Amino acid sequence: MKKSKSLYHGHRFPPAVISCAVRWYFRFQLRLRDIEELLFEREVVVTYETIRCWCDKFGKGFAQRVKATRCKPGSIGHLDEMFVSLRGEPYLLWRAVDEHGVELDILVQKRRDKAAAKRFFKRVLRSNPVPRKIVTDQLRSYPAAKAEIPELAKVKHVFVKAAARSNNRAGDSRQPTRERERRMRGFRSPKRTQKGLSCFGPIRQHFALKRHLLPAALYRKQLAARFVAWCEFAELTQNPSTVF
Known part of the structure; x- marks a missing residue:
């Protein structure tokens, strides 16, 4: 039986180092x-450009x-x-996002018309089930699309006024993206922004448990389980903490 190549084939650094660098970049505001x-x-000893290549290569797969296991x-x-601003x-x-604040999908676009809304609807439906209800602001592009x-x-459509802050679930969930934008001193190209934020959301939320709702012992237990799952995602055979 032919043995499949390692995910890290051709890289001279250990898999634990590469996966740890990718996790840090997408998990924290670094x-x-x-x-x-x-x-x-x-x-x-590794350059930041090498770390950028690691994030570009492995971030999307991770x-x-x-997303496949949540x-x-x-x-x-x-x-x-x-x-x-790009x-x-x-x-x-x-x-x-869903009612729990879990990010379903994102899409960077230049326009705000019906075609853009329709493109976004189709993108979300490709990787998520049809919702029972959708909540949007009063932008007319949404019902037209x-x-x-x-x-x-047959999906119920609820409109809210942006000024009334009724759509807080969507509004609050954009805070990490804004923090990321400030940390990077602004985004650059649409392609890199789309690619980076598509990885940033799922990986960050994988570890960002709602700590204020959990007892300390349960929080640590669930976080430990998330680290075990990450080792499976990254195809690690040893605990990353033993490498450093």
Whole structure:
């Protein structure tokens, strides 16, 4: 029987080091140079450009494995759009979360019209079940796009006023993205922003448990289980803490 190649085939650094660097980047509000310094403290000499390559190569795969194993999303979808500046040009980051705040999908687009809303609806439906209800602001692009998608024909559509802060589930969930934007001193290209934030959401939420709702012992137990799952996602055969 032919043995399959390792996920890290061709890399001279141990898998634990690579997976740890990728996890730090997408889990915490760290820059590439911050991770370079953290690894150097642990006697691992690697440049920030190498870490960038690791994140580009492994981030998407890790995020997909996280999404594939997480619980089924809730039946209510909260959709909204937020403005981001890419090299001084305004873009819209379309976002969808369920009633628990779990990010379903994102899409960076230039426009805010019916075609953009329809494109986003289809993207969300490709990787998530049809919701029972969707909650949006009063942007007219949403109902116009929804009317042309057969899967959403019988889905209840609830409108809220943005000024009333009724759609807090979607509004609150964008805070980590804003923090990420400030830490990186703004995003650059639409392609890199889409790729980076698509990995950032699932990986961050995999470890970001609702600590304020859990007793300390239960929180540590669940967090330990998340680390065990991460070792499976990253195909690690040893605990990363034993490498450093």
